[in-house]
Amino acid sequence: MTVSDAGGPMVIVGGGLAGGNATATLREEGFGGRVVLISREPGIPFGRPPMSKTYLRSQEDLDGWYVRPAGWYQEHDVERLGDGVVAVDAALHTVTLDSGGELEYQKLLIATGGRNRRLRVAGAELPGIHYLRTVAECDAIKREAVADRRAVIVGMGFIGCEVAASLTQLGVQVTTVFPGPAPLEKVLGAEVGAAIAAIHRANGVELCAEEQIVAFEGSDRVQAAVTASGKRIACDFAVAGIGIEPELPTFEGSPVTLTNGVLVDELCRASAPDIYAAGDVANHLHPVFGRVRVEHYNNAEKQGRAAARSMLGSTTPYDYIHSFWSDQYEHKLEYVGHAATWDEFVVRGSLQERRLIGFYLQDGLMRAAVGLDRGGDPEADLDSEMAACARLVAQRARPAPGRLADEHVDLWSLAT
Ligand SMILES: Cc1cc2nc3c(=O)[nH]c(=O)nc-3n(C[C@H](O)[C@H](O)[C@H](O)COP(=O)(O)OP(=O)(O)OC[C@H]3O[C@@H](n4cnc5c(N)ncnc54)[C@H](O)[C@@H]3O)c2cc1C
Missing domain, CATH: 3.50.50.60 (FAD/NAD(P)-binding domain)
Structure with a gap:
């Protein structure tokens, strides 16, 4: 470990999915020093997906979406501050709180997520x-x-x-x-x-x-x-629902590059020493996709964990093949990879029947795939068609479009 239990606190700013997972990982990986989780949001870290789905329809509460149960933080000696961080001094290794205090950090994780873009039209402030x-x-x-x-x-x-x-x-x-x-x-x-x-x-x-x-x-x-x-x-x-913007404190002291979020490398490290970022706020360098900032649950969870391990000295790059899902009515979308642009879209299944896997290719390279009511959940079913798609994306595969479309070809057989 390049960190010491006695070397000052690990400070996590933002108690969402990324911050919550980072906090849990620090303890689970054996860090025994002070861990301070600072968040403006009341309550413990949780996942937001049910708020547009089951929770919104009053079919589920949020209990199943907590990163860790309420008692876990105290049991694991995590200090939770219901406060915000207005400024970070990257040279002095301090954060300034909304409430006015200052706190020194040994390592700092920015996991402040995003804030909703607001409509700027006449009447936009009306109630309702x-x-x-x-x-x-x-x-x-x-x-x-x-x-x-x-x-x-x-x-x-x-x-x-x-x-x-x-x-x-x-x-x-x-x-x-x-x-x-x-x-x-x-x-x-x-x-x-x-x-x-x-x-x-x-x-x-x-x-x-x-x-x-x-x-x-x-x-x-x-x-x-x-x-x-x-x-x-x-x-x-x-x-x-017109998108989000990265939510950021101000940075002073050593320069921290901010370009569409906090610019971080494959180890989730920002440009100033001992500062890391994860989740919706992190514009990260990915070994397959290049520089990306993604706004999805699976990334926030996994990058939060990866950032914590980097903070503890791990040198393993964060290379998760991004994925997300969406539920609308009885329909389920699953997506793996990341394709901002593509020049060929190949379909296996039927667009008309709305049951298909679609493959996004750029210059023959498979960048991403989407499953609409087909292909399974690549996280839950590791043998599923969507898991095969994730493998193909990770391998930078160039499968022949005809074979991708052909139902008789097992997608796994296209992976090396
Ligand atoms: C309604 C909804 C449904 C979604 N459904 C899906 C889905 O189905 N599938 C999917 O893949 N993704 C989904 N997402 C996206 C997913 O929830 C986000 O990608 C994820 O929440 C990002 O986690 P995060 O920890 O990076 O940020 P956040 O969850 O935004 O957490 C950031 C935290 O930091 C706090 N904070 C911000 N600034 C400061 C500061 N300066 N000081 C202290 N605290 C601060 C915030 O209050 C917040 O608690 C959904 C999002 C929403 C809103």
């Missing part, structure tokens, strides 16, 4: 317009979600799609407004985007594609959303 990241925000949406009320969803990325589905399942009449030609088109492409659009339409959601909100109207709360083309959509409430 919601965002979704925290439990309080989710509970506020739950209170609005009464059958037969009308909701406008702004943005059809993952949050927009999942909230549209959940609200529809609760009997809310949903209209969605989004800039692209189809939901999730930017991430998954036109073909899968069209399939997702068809699923939402089949469930009664009205889709306003290639549109944007220019204003909200209402006297004491939102009553309508107005689009660029002049459509006026009457509503009882609205939910905006």
Whole structure:
């Protein structure tokens, strides 16, 4: 170990999934010194996925999503501070807290996640317009979600799609407004985007594609959303899911490079000594994908753990093949890899029946794959088709498109 139990505290800033997993890993890997977890968010670290799905629909509480049970932190001598970090002095190795105090660190993990982008249009501050990241925000949406009320969803990325589905399942009449030609088109492409659009339409959601909100109207709360083309959509409430931005304290002393988050290497190390980053805030160098910042559960969990091991002296690069899932109605999406661009999209299965695996190739190289109601969960089923896809991506495979599409070819046989 390059760290000493007596060498000052390990400080984790941000008690979300990445921070919680890093904290647990420090103890589980045997660090016996002080561990301080500082978070602005009330409560213990937990996973957010049910807040657009089962928790939003009141089908599940959050207990199963805690990183560790409530008693674990005290039992493992972790100091939890309900506070924020406003500034880091990378030269002095100190953090300044919202409450005014200062704390020295031996090593510091930035796991501050992201904050929701806000709409900047007339009427955007009216009551009844919601965002979704925290439990309080989710509970506020739950209170609005009464059958037969009308909701406008702004943005059809993952949050927009999942909230549209959940609200529809609760009997809310949903209209969605989004800039692209189809939901999730930017991430998954036109073909899968069209399939997702068809699923939402089949469930009664009205889709306003290639549109944007220019204003909200209402006297004491939102009553309508107005689009660029002049459509006026009457509503009882609205939910905006228009992306996040990395949430960062300020940095002083030695320079810490901030480019779309905290720039870190394969060991989750920032440019200043003894500072690490993980989760949604970390723009990391990945051995397969190059430089990426991803906003997914599996990354936050695994990178949080990897960063903790690096803080303890491990020299193993973080090389997890990124993956995520999304649940909408009874449909399940699984995605492995990372393809910001691709020049060929190959389908195994049927887009029309909306049951397929799609492969994203760039210059013949398999960069990513998506499973729509097919392929299994690559994390839970290591023999699944999606797990085979992850292997192909990791191996930088160049499978022949015809063989990818051919149902008779076992995907595992294409991996070396
Ligand atoms: C509703 C919802 C549903 C989702 N569903 C899925 C899904 O189905 N699949 C999937 O792969 N991903 C999903 N995600 C994404 C996933 O939840 C995130 O990628 C993950 O939460 C990132 O974890 P994190 O620890 O990096 O950041 P966060 O979870 O954002 O945690 C950051 C923490 O840091 C705290 N903080 C911030 N700044 C400071 C500061 N200066 N000082 C102290 N504390 C600070 C914050 O309050 C917060 O507690 C979903 C996200 C949301 C919001």
